[in-house]
Amino acid sequence: MPITIQVNGASHALDATPDTPLLWAIRDHVHLTGTKFGCGMAMCGACTVHVDGQPTRSCVTPISAVQGKAITTIEGIESVVAQAIQQAWIELEVPQCGYCQSGQIMSATALLEKNRQPSDADIDAAMAGNICRCATYVRIRSAIKQAAAQLA
Amino acid sequence: MRRITPSQPRSHSTSRRDFLKLITTAGAGLTLAMNLPLALAAESTAAAGVDFEPNAFVRIGTDGRVTVLMKHLEMGQGTFTGLATLVAEELDADWSALVAEGAPADASRYNNLLFGTVQGTGGSTAMANSFMQMRTAGATARAMLVAAAAKLWKVPAAEIQVSQGILSHSASGKSAGFGELAELAAQQPIPDAKSLRLKDPADFAYIGQSLPRLDRGKTDGGALFTQDVQLEGMLTALVAHPPRFGASVQHYDATKALASPGVVDVVQIPSGIAVLAKDFWSAKKGRDLLDIKWDQSHAFMASSDEMLREYRALADQPGAVARADGDAVSALASATTVVEAVFEMPYLAHAPMEPMNAVVLVNDTGCEIWNGEQFQSIDQNAVASALDLKPEQVRINMLFAGGSFGRRANPQADYVLEAALIANAKRGTPVKLVWTREDDTRAGHYRPMYVHKVRAGLDASGKPIAWEQRIVGQSIMKGTAFESYSIKDGVDSTSVEGASTLPYQIPNLQVELHSVDHPVPVQWWRSVGHSHTAFSTEVIVDELARAAKQDPVDFRLQLLSQHPRHHAVLKMAAEKADWGTKLPEGWGRGVAVHESFNSFVAQVAEVSVQENGSFKVERVVCAVDCGLAINPDIIRAQIEGGIGFGLSAALLSEITLNEGQVVQSNFHDFQVLRINQMPAIEVHIMPSAEAPTGVGEPGTPPIAPAVANALSAATGQRFQRLPLKLSS
Numbered sequence: 001m002p003i004t005i006q007v008n009g010a011s012h013a014l015d016a017t018p019d020t021p022l023l024w025a026i027r028d029h030v031h032l033t034g035t036k037f038g039c040g041m042a043m044c045g046a047c048t049v050h051v052d053g054q055p056t057r058s059c060v061t062p063i064s065a066v067q068g069k070a071i072t073t074i075e076g077i078e079s080v081v082a083q084a085i086q087q088a089w090i091e092l093e094v095p096q097c098g099y100c101q102s103g104q105i106m107s108a109t110a111l112l113e114k115n116r117q118p119s120d121a122d123i124d125a126a127m128a129g130n131i132c133r134c135a136t137y138v139r140i141r142s143a144i145k146q147a148a149a150q151l152a
Numbered sequence: 153m154r155r156i157t158p159s160q161p162r163s164h165s166t167s168r169r170d171f172l173k174l175i176t177t178a179g180a181g182l183t184l185a186m187n188l189p190l191a192l193a194a195e196s197t198a199a200a201g202v203d204f205e206p207n208a209f210v211r212i213g214t215d216g217r218v219t220v221l222m223k224h225l226e227m228g229q230g231t232f233t234g235l236a237t238l239v240a241e242e243l244d245a246d247w248s249a250l251v252a253e254g255a256p257a258d259a260s261r262y263n264n265l266l267f268g269t270v271q272g273t274g275g276s277t278a279m280a281n282s283f284m285q286m287r288t289a290g291a292t293a294r295a296m297l298v299a300a301a302a303k304l305w306k307v308p309a310a311e312i313q314v315s316q317g318i319l320s321h322s323a324s325g326k327s328a329g330f331g332e333l334a335e336l337a338a339q340q341p342i343p344d345a346k347s348l349r350l351k352d353p354a355d356f357a358y359i360g361q362s363l364p365r366l367d368r369g370k371t372d373g374g375a376l377f378t379q380d381v382q383l384e385g386m387l388t389a390l391v392a393h394p395p396r397f398g399a400s401v402q403h404y405d406a407t408k409a410l411a412s413p414g415v416v417d418v419v420q421i422p423s424g425i426a427v428l429a430k431d432f433w434s435a436k437k438g439r440d441l442l443d444i445k446w447d448q449s450h451a452f453m454a455s456s457d458e459m460l461r462e463y464r465a466l467a468d469q470p471g472a473v474a475r476a477d478g479d480a481v482s483a484l485a486s487a488t489t490v491v492e493a494v495f496e497m498p499y500l501a502h503a504p505m506e507p508m509n510a511v512v513l514v515n516d517t518g519c520e521i522w523n524g525e526q527f528q529s530i531d532q533n534a535v536a537s538a539l540d541l542k543p544e545q546v547r548i549n550m551l552f553a554g555g556s557f558g559r560r561a562n563p564q565a566d567y568v569l570e571a572a573l574i575a576n577a578k579r580g581t582p583v584k585l586v587w588t589r590e591d592d593t594r595a596g597h598y599r600p601m602y603v604h605k606v607r608a609g610l611d612a613s614g615k616p617i618a619w620e621q622r623i624v625g626q627s628i629m630k631g632t633a634f635e636s637y638s639i640k641d642g643v644d645s646t647s648v649e650g651a652s653t654l655p656y657q658i659p660n661l662q663v664e665l666h667s668v669d670h671p672v673p674v675q676w677w678r679s680v681g682h683s684h685t686a687f688s689t690e691v692i693v694d695e696l697a698r699a700a701k702q703d704p705v706d707f708r709l710q711l712l713s714q715h716p717r718h719h720a721v722l723k724m725a726a727e728k729a730d731w732g733t734k735l736p737e738g739w740g741r742g743v744a745v746h747e748s749f750n751s752f753v754a755q756v757a758e759v760s761v762q763e764n765g766s767f768k769v770e771r772v773v774c775a776v777d778c779g780l781a782i783n784p785d786i787i788r789a790q791i792e793g794g795i796g797f798g799l800s801a802a803l804l805s806e807i808t809l810n811e812g813q814v815v816q817s818n819f820h821d822f823q824v825l826r827i828n829q830m831p832a833i834e835v836h837i838m839p840s841a842e843a844p845t846g847v848g849e850p851g852t853p854p855i856a857p858a859v860a861n862a863l864s865a866a867t868g869q870r871f872q873r874l875p876l877k878l879s880s
């Protein structure tokens with residue numbers, strides 16, 4: 001029985017074993033490559049997607065656990081909040097290499113969806129799981145605040 | 153779905169245009185040309201008609217698009233934007249028409265002018281070596297467009313104006329865009345470079361502005377990294393590597409791996425056993441099922457502690473002399489006060505967010521590589537020689553790199569060669585080699601471990617009169633193509649740089665080196681030698697200031713009177729940081745100044761120490777002199793990132809060996825800086841008319857000593873080890 005997952009509103013019946021991490025299902029089976037592999041053990045956040053709106057590390061989430069749930073990847077975010085985040089990211093030139101940034105944006109979007117006025121401590125708590133080896137953290141913080149201000 | 157088909161054999165003139173052909177199907181892959189500003193975007197111009205390609209760096213399409221061929225890797229440092237700025241400036245192009253495209257591997261056209269005949273990116277040289285070359289490329293194209301317009305309009309070339317991608321002649325009222333003139337421009341004679349007049353800096357319209365970056369697609373998942381390449385029929389390969397450096401496969405049994413779903417093949421290569429499967433997860437599960445017996449008879453079995461003892465013992469012995477001013481030994485004997493310390497700095501992994509990977513297809517015509525390609529000449533030659541091909545039969549597509557920090561420029565072409573050898577065993581099938589984070593962390597090619605022993609002396613008046621520094625560690629350059637250039641009289645200049653170039657006025661100064669041979673592979677790591685020499689030297693200078701009862705900034709300024717650029721950045725950083733003003737209880741302020749890669753950087757760090765003995769870096773104020781500032785915002789970004797990268801090493805990261813095995817494996821035990829640990833950062837750029845230098849690396853060296861000195865100010869403790877720890 002193939003496992004079916006819903007990614008960005010579309011159903012995908014996967015020829016993959018149930019233990020396959022969602023990350024690799026998205027990348028190698030659904031062929032969406034914006035969601036990145038960084039560590040494979042929930043330590044870096046590069047693979048962050050939304051599962052029913054919750055930021056989720058797809059590298060440690062087996063596809064068997066997300067059947068019937070709404071999975072959103074960086075390619076599929078389109079809310080007002082997501083757009084404000086992406087726009088602030090571009091205006092403040094946050095990305096350097098860019099490899100971590102899908103995950104950063106997914107985590108930041110999830111934060112602002114829940115909390116439109118995050119404090120520095122809220123930002124730390126929501127974003128500390130997302131490593132940026134280029135250390136774009138100063139701008140990530142500023143961009144979250146700028147997006148929050150724009151949405152206010 | 154986004155897929156790429158490999159290129160057909162083709163001549164160089166068409167290579168860039170059709171070497172990647174996209175097959176897009178419904179769903180994703182919509183705004184590809186916009187999102188993939190690398191080679192992929194070239195397609196849209198190809199269809200438009202005859203392009204104007206006046207030189208190896210500029211192509212102007214009949215649609216007006218200006219494509220700049222990038223000889224340097226974009227790994228986050230902003231080089232695509234910086235190099236395109238130079239072209240756009242002299243071309244008077246419209247910035248919104250600019251597109252960056254990775255140049256092919258061809259050192260005859262794309263060599264790094266500071267690396268001789270080698271094509272590659274590193275040493276913070278991209279801007280420095282390209283500054284005149286890219287401006288000249290832009291000016292050439294402009295002159296030919298002007299000549300075309302003059303011919304078409306039958307007016308004198310001197311009367312034609314160019315601005316924002318439009319040529320115009322005011323007397324006749326004629327005007328035309330670059331695209332309209334492209335075909336005619338292509339027929340004009342290429343002007344002699346000497347006849348070109350480059351702009352006076354006063355007329356710069358783009359240089360010095362913070363133009364928006366060209367490496368787009370990094371906020372919507374569209375940017376294409378090596379990890380994202382998908383080719384028809386491609387297999388994913390994972391390799392089981394030996395558990396220790398110097399070990400090899402004795403025998404292996406792949407029966408279970410081959411029976412695992414999705415696994416297609418298992419091949420032995422010199423570096424281990426490769427499992428090829430339809431996708432990553434199948435390959436990973438297959439690899440876990442390999443039964444391998446390793447031959448460890450030649451394996452390196454030492455532990456870091458033993459090596460440190462060996463290094464410390466060596467530091468007591470005289471080494472090869474890297475610099476000798478005056479007589480440091482006698483001066484130390486006569487000094488009133490002697491400060492002495494032995495510093496220990498660990499191995500460090502680069503740990504870019506994108507672990508090493510490469511996509512390779514080998515077939516009857518040669519080999520094609522897709523890679524975040526940093527070292528074209530080395531990789532091309534290594535693969536050609538391993539596969540018995542001519543270098544030009546190894547085609548390399550340069551994609552974005554998800555960070556590198558030096559790692560993707562491997563002097564042995566390690567991971568690229570590994571991918572090529574696997575692909576060669578599966579000729580006709582494209583192979584994507586993927587390293588897991590564990591593979592990446594344990595593969596070596598580290599910043600070497602170092603011990604520095606420093607003794608420095610003051611005379612009775614508190615003036616430094618003697619400095620003796622011995623550095624012990626592996627040589628990075630030994631055995632590489634750069635060995636003869638970098639190693640002279642037993643001294644690898646990259647092991648001592650920063651110490652051998654100490655700027656302070658100290659009459660008796662001796663720097664010595666012991667290069668140790670160990671089989672742990674080592675490599676340049678963001679700022680190379682400066683990553684350790686800045687720490688030891690700037691901590692000792694602070695200790696000297698303290699011993700002399702002088703302010704650390706004043707003390708340095710007095711010793712830097714012969715070095716105006718060091719002097720100026722130090723002064724600027726101190727002023728901007730309100731040096732000398734009162735800080736809250738438990739806080740400390742520290743300073744460091746260091747030159748690397750011809751850029752001058754001073755940093756003032758403020759730390760707070762909590763009652764429980766933990767501490768936080770609260771704020772860093774930085775002044776940088778990198779010559780003419782091409783793009784101030786990118787300079788600030790690089791300095792911010794360089795500080796953050798240096799803070800990982802200052803506070804958290806180390807690679808250690810236990811009986812030859814690398815202890816760390818992933819981000820839980822090779823820790824790196826996270827957002828909650830990032831200080832506020834202010835970057836101040838020194839106005840300068842000097843030629844531009846680099847900013848990718850110079851932000852990194854001063855931060856560890858600045859933080860250590862701040863911690864000393866707050867606690868009175870001394871710091872001689874990285875990562876920094878407070879003693880309880």
Ligand code: FES
Nearest residue numbers: 038039042045059
């Ligand atoms: S790849 Fe999933 S958290 Fe790192």
Ligand code: FES
Nearest residue numbers: 097098132133134
């Ligand atoms: S932008 Fe490079 S890792 Fe975050």
